[in-house]
Amino acid sequence: MMMIELLKPDYIFESSWEVCNKVGGIYTVLSTRAKTLQDAFPDKIFFIGPDVWSGKENPLFSEDENCLKDWCAYARESDGLKIRVGRWNIPGSPITILVDFTPFYAQKNDIYGQAWCDFQVDSLHAYGDYDEASMFAYAAGKVVESFYRHCLSKKDRVVYHANEWMTGLGALYLRKHVPEIATIFTTHATSIGRSIAGNNKPLYDYLFAYNGDQMAGELNMQSKHSIEKQTAHHVDCFTTVSEITNNECRELLDKSADVVLMNGFEDDFVPKGNTFVARRKKARQAMLNLANKLLGTKLTDETLIVGTSGRYEFKNKGINVYLESLNRLTRDKNLKRDVLAFINVPGWVGDPREDLIARLKSKEQFTTPLEVPFITHWLHNMNHDQVLDMLKYLNMSNAPESKVKVIFVPCYLDGNDGIWNMHYYDLILGYDLSVYPSYYEPWGYTPLESIAFHVPTVTTDLAGFGLWVNSLKGRFSELADGVKVIHRTDYNYSEVADVIKDTVSDFSALSAAEIKKIRKNAAAIAEKALWKHFIQYYYEAYDIALRNAEKRLAL
Template structure:
């Protein structure tokens, strides 16, 4: 039976569909609009049911509105007692979602674990609850896809699986011989993340790791088996960057067929100055926090203050926080040595175990708020006195405007600002203060927010939101208010944080060990001219990399306000290259390749001819001891178009 490959049905499977856990949630959420526009009602997102998030993010619908094979498959599963939610995800594009109740089907776990071992040889210990969840989820997905395959006799079916947590479903599709095109995308290898976190010289020894032994040492052998099986069972295997492709080739033992870079939904303002206005507006809110945090020691000029930040998952070494803090200490010494008028307030926004806000943090915001209210009250009284005097035709005497009572009240508020201790480093009471890696490094470096320090450090161990009592800003608004994002990652398969900075017109620092940094090096000539600074962590020693980061931050501190405004304009103009309207083309090509490999007889070109034709334009990956990888999905036309647009952009700038 021949399938219609021109209007296939697409299923995208991920643990983070309408379930915010990590970065893949952002990938799926931001990519969905362009995919939904392409496939319409033939596009379905499949994930686990998380009632907490689904109740807020998903509009539940009757399954009668689904296409025929999907509707019949869901009815069949419901008759077997499987619970699920069918509806629309309340995001741009309004995509259809199917969320399976994993915990409600946990009674079949042992049966399915036994089957997975017997059919695929994948072990699963009893105490790994995340693995248990992924097994139940995978069997539900494979069950559903099998029902769809048996009921859909015309259209081709494509299933795109993201990360190892969705891998069981892919392995079962292959094991059961389902007639469905499969794609597997790894956003970061499990073993790679563990090896880097363990201080291994990862990239120089990547070819020489005994992967089975290393996975066993770290207690993730069963997860590694699942991830490797998914990579080998897929018709098309992809990663999110070339550096991850090289990593996957050596750790998962299959060379990826192509690279699917992550994108963002880029919303352009009608006027260029609008995003600059947002920067000024949100910067003022950060000013309010800084005034309160440094009360009693607030002796620096906010007009000569820069806000740096680093944010993300708490991975001290992988995210480069060790390098960030070391460079900040050196920057502090340099600014003091040159007697610079500039002050840098460096934020670290990373979730860590804590109990609550510290008393000093809350007190600082309270006393400055009280001072502000007192000043506004006195200002109102002075205005009334001026008006009453002027309306009678008299020029008011300045001595009569400021009363003795006002002076006493103001002095009381000023005295309340005094304190004997230094401003706090961390805004919260940490659960294990003495062993926290960030705080230990800050103590070692002596970054204690002393009045003489030109670099002040603030560690906020929670993600930001507008309901925050001390820093009431959503993360996006906070980023817009800052001057520079610093992300000197050692292990970063992609890196959404610097990409988000670019879209919002905020200069950032990344490294050539991050997927985003490699992408920018390939796509932009002289990226530093556009506010994208790339630190070399691949071919330089740690000492040289730290010094390069320090010099980059120091040079940024030496820029004038006008130069920083021009740089933000240039940064924002580069956002087009990160738009899903461009990045989504790589996903289109991945799906086309999967269809070619599954149904070669329905296409004029053979699979070999396709592979050869799309590999003409190489994208090099210059990792130590690594060959240059070529992107399977890069065409000459797309490369030429990108080059022309970048030349036009440089001309405008």
Template sequence: MEKFLIEVSFEAGNKVGGIWTVLTSKSSYMKKEFGDNYLAIGFYNQSQAAMEFTETAPPQFIKDAIANLKLEGVKIYFGKWSSANDVNILLIDSKEFENKHINEIKTNFWNAFNIDSLNSPGDYNEPLAWSYSVGAIIEELSKTINKKLVVQVHEWLSAGSLLYLKYKKVNVPTVFTIHATVLGRAISYSGGNTNEYVMQNKDITQDMPYKYGVAAKHFTEKAGAGNATIFTAVSSVVAKEARVILGKEPDLVTINGIDTDNLPDTNSIETLRENARKKITNFLNAYFLPFYDINTNKLRIFVTSGRYEFYDKGYDIFIDALGKLDKMLTDGDSIIALIAVPTGTVGVRNDVAANYLTYIGIKSALDEDLKNFDKLVSESPDLEETTANMAYSKMINDSRKLIQQLRKNKITNPPLTPFMLSYPENNDAILNKLHENGLENTEKNHVKVIFYPKYLVVGDELLNLTYYEMLALSTAGFFISKYEPFGYTPLEAAAYMSISFTSDLSGFGQYLLNDYKNNYKGVFVEKMLGKKRDEYIAQTAKDMMKIALMGEDELLKLKISANQLANQFGWDKFLPFYIKAYDEALKRTSL
């Protein structure tokens, strides 16, 4: 009999984090594997649904299940998930159900699974009610799907669905996959060392989930791991973490891949890079030329990006290493460090906007002068040298006058961020760390920094870059996380021909060290395990220096190697581990 897979995630059709990328990147492979025997179930977010969901009439087996559902206040939408190769998806709006029944759900789960949610935060109630209602929908679908049904559940946010099935004694095999642990992330987010607990096999004391404010989420996650038919983790790092923090050894490690079938080839990436380079050159000139000269032709660009998790994502390490690099570089050597980390903003700074508009006006005028000069030369083959010199001199004089206009009354330095934050700048960890390292964008700083606190999209106020354009134009991407269960970002950077840095605390870094040994190039794994902070910051700075001074030919070789390595991480290689989990879940349920 054929398998039918239901995949449950709060991020299905709802782009809020990394699991959305996991689901969309493997969607074409899921269609090949399951065809119409695949159904995603996600959270109904009206604004997101408007962008990536097309409602259609549901097939009969879904109509029958919905008709039999006895839950008040649940709205169900069926359709195609456009961001995921139009796979079938149910989006569930459980807000009214949550308002009426959240305390009843909490009581049920306390009695059945000892989940203490008495003082849970507001961001716990919504996914709990949603996942509980998803469980009820799956219960009805299990009666109308005439195939071997398996339910894949991602993270604590969706765990309520499998707990509902367990609570109601619905005999459906479930696979629960964690991409991190709630408590592990919370410890690291607060500046602690999750790895210390894992490596030393330290006991997680009863008060720790309460201390870090994640008790309800932690206990839900723990119950999910303990009650699923099969429990999996996305890397060996998370598997070890689960053993210590959740007290449960995963049955399998199910590594996440990328959609290598739809990656652009190297020629397309080069075209993307050239177009992106033009955009960022405009921006950098507008940003720095009002204050001092900057040669954008020779610049190396270092980037980091991700959620604003200052310690987890290693932004402190990146900035401290940049501070050392700034002192190591000599005259003539410059680096642009782009920190693309979204946070609250209230708009572009007035001075930046004014400079940008002035620069665009100047550039247009100079482009017109150049156009006229080219026309004069091309249309007058017998042009006298004095006439040509006069036209050329006019163009140069106009340039000087316009630059003087641009620099009029500029007595400070370019700001570290082009945006006004929605909170006091002295409360921002990234800006404070930049100040601490003397990275102030002075003319003498060899490392120029731009903290870009907006999501990268075409049509934004300034950069006008997509995320993938940023990766393609960067010389190197630094993603030296202290807490990274796997690490999609360095893998994506490598795929777009950016030399990529990760750490041996990440799942991706550990996979390279264990499975590839030293047989890879273009991606570097910074050694942090067992080392003091000063040591790995100094090593990162040295590696930055090597890239900063490396010749173009050698850089290109590394970029090509990074791309080739990334292409070995396709879903065709890693999806079989998930299929194995589904087969094992079916086998265990039939015993």
């Protein structure tokens, strides 16, 4: 059988709200993939992001006034675009264009009216971040149009890749105004699916019965749902990140993905050999020292350190079931080691605790806990925080006699948190086990990051990552494989809590040799998710988009 060679683009433009703007998981997708694409298309891939750092120093962006100099002058003078061009400070250092979208607010109503006439995009019910995202999307489309008109021609194969509903308006603008450009749209999570799950409605058992448009009206999500749905239907190639999210797209957007673009990873920042051992030791010392100073305990390196992290979506990320499992673990007779469990989830953080800082600076060994011995930073909403409320409800006290201690670190671990002053990746490798029992998780970078650092993880089959691991094994993956995948449904919360409890308890009884083997298995799974394996799906998406654009233009 003859293989058809995939069409390759000459130029790729990719836009996202998270280009040079680290706010969520899409940043990880783009920033870890960039080097692979830059190697394949050197300086022919351009990332477009919002210039939200205007007037302030952006540590992720290095402006270069000589980069694309002629076009920049044209774009600013002839097209009136406020842009800065330079390099994204990540591996591969791709060319990046940051655009100030605020001038387009003056045309907002006309832009929305035209989007309705052209593509039936309903912006009438917009609120919150819809206007900001849409003006950026429109500005990004204008940037690509300007570059195409000034620098390229019909003989160039050009792809525009828009990520998430926030960039949809730009993809539709190019579809109309520069039809020669092939368009790709990736939804990393359907806005309506996330909303159904976040509003405590059963998503999975009733997915077949939900009508996306109807639910958008019920949950006041009409505008975000509309731009997402219309973009999915009108681009040359529609993609998503996992089979579980593809099911949502099929049911809620009435459109299946043309390709599933699974989220890969790079391991170039995972330390090797003696450096890894030294950093793991440093991370464990930092976490144990913090716990002992906060709690007035004498936890040793024999302590089993467990953690969860991610966005503060209490139900969707499974933070609630994690806490429930830890509470049950306090009564588990089979638990062989003390457990120190962290919740590294940014909340409405105030200041780092001065009393804790003072203790951390002291050489003294403390025997009494600080007030509120659960948290490292004060919150603005101490009386209405879901983690603290549940700890109180479960009557978890971090008492000296309890074998399970829980600490909430409610801030971004960016190296400047005021307590640890260490980066997340420099701490995660100190865990013995991580737990991410997600209810709604289109992919799941946190468990993938965990195993990249050789830390075995617990996740669920409602996470795209968990499903992928099961597909590798041809069965439910178990703790011995390095990733424990728990079956989760709309209604089996209690069973999930028990399985997590049992998994941690079982792990506490393992020998050093057994743990070493599990850690090795975890790292082996992570290797299979490197971008060098997953990038092929992007090449398929480029091919589909380019071929569909050719068909359109031939009509």
